Amino acid sequence: DQQVKQNSPSLSVQEGRISILNCDYTNSMFDYFLWYKKYPAEGPTFLISISSIKDKNEDGRFTVFLNKSAKHLSLHIVPSQPGDSAVYFCAAPRDNAGNMLTFGGGTRLMVKP
């Protein structure tokens, strides 16, 4: 079963505009979420996280929003830059110890100059 889902496999955005990447989850026990960014031929790199005690976490151009009632989180990138073009994964720790991450399928973001 896919406990973390990213329903948009790809997203194309013009440089300077906002990119919004979405992620849905099914397990209400998840209390911590992470976003990773992955360039081709490289491993994913940690981008930003959010704890369920918050509904928003901001780090520079990146903001993650969490809607617990809807079991939905989103990553906003403002303004989008061509270097942001990558695959973005949302993830949640799957077990009580938080040591097993479950990932969404990823969304490929393309930022056009």
Added chain:
Amino acid sequence: KAGVTQTPRYLIKTRGQQVTLSCSPISGHRSVSWYQQTPGQGLQFLFEYFSETQRNKGNFPGRFSGRQFSNSRSEMNVSTLELGDSALYLCASSLVDFSTDTQYFGPGTRLTVL
């Protein structure tokens, strides 16, 4: 500080063969996890090792196995390779706990099974 390293970076094998992939975590990190990435399935968790013990395991067949050494280096083995095993295999390390410690990923080993 050196990052997570994985060797080899690329591998080509034929069906039925076996393969061993290696991962060296960041110095001081004791947790090492392995993931498989395929276009259709995204990133899937294989297993996680901590202090030379498999602590968590994903939903993969027994052909996939691993181990961790006393210096935290880890190896992953796939026996009786199938075409569907062609994927990017990623290793990640963290201090102790994924949920509170940032995971750092290696560049991956791209395995092609012919």
